[in-house]
Amino acid sequence: MVFPAKYRKKIFNDEVDMTLKETCLEISDRYEIYFLEIGNDLDHVHFLVQSVPTLSVTKIVTIIKSITAREIFAKHKEVKKVLWGGNLWTSGYYVNTVGQFSNTEVIKKYIQNQGKDIEYTKLHQGQLNLEL
Numbered sequence: 001m002v003f004p005a006k007y008r009k010k011i012f013n014d015e016v017d018m019t020l021k022e023t024c025l026e027i028s029d030r031y032e033i034y035f036l037e038i039g040n041d042l043d044h045v046h047f048l049v050q051s052v053p054t055l056s057v058t059k060i061v062t063i064i065k066s067i068t069a070r071e072i073f074a075k076h077k078e079v080k081k082v083l084w085g086g087n088l089w090t091s092g093y094y095v096n097t098v099g100q101f102s103n104t105e106v107i108k109k110y111i112q113n114q115g116k117d118i119e120y121t122k123l124h125q126g127q128l129n130l131e132l
Contacts, residue, residue, distance in 0.1 A: 001047040002094040003065060006087045010042035011079050016072055020045065021123040023071040024064070028126075033060055037108060038124040048098075048108060050128060057095055065089045 005011050012020070017040065024035045024047075032055065037048040051060055069088035073080045079088070 001049060001061065001064070002044055003047070003061075004044040004090045004092075006083045006085065006090055008043045008090075009082050011082060011088075012040045012042050012045070016076055016079060017121065017123050019072050019075050020068055023068050024124065027063060027067055031055075031063055033063065034126055034129060035124055036126045036128055037122065039122045041121075057097075061093055061095070065093075 020040075021038060024038055028034050032052045034050045035047060036050055037046070039046050047064065049060065049064075065088075072088055080086070
């Protein structure tokens, strides 16, 4: 999944990255959404997630976008000042799926090869769970 920041503003720095990572790990504890990799450039975030088939892609996106936005805005007031209108993320997103028998490594390499302005920053890496 790829979520661009609203207006493609370059809002992700070390502090915002840490809040994003911590929030995503809390989402994992509460929902059946597991983050295999989280990484970003300055203006967008890549997520490689695993979930159960009972959660639709739209539901997963809604959960991640709403909770991360709420937490980042609560802990980083400066981000809300840069993003007028009250939204952290654009309304759109990119999603591609990986099945049990497809190549997860190809998706991981795609995520890691992103970034025009700076090197890709890996915020988190988790383990694939085939027993879901």
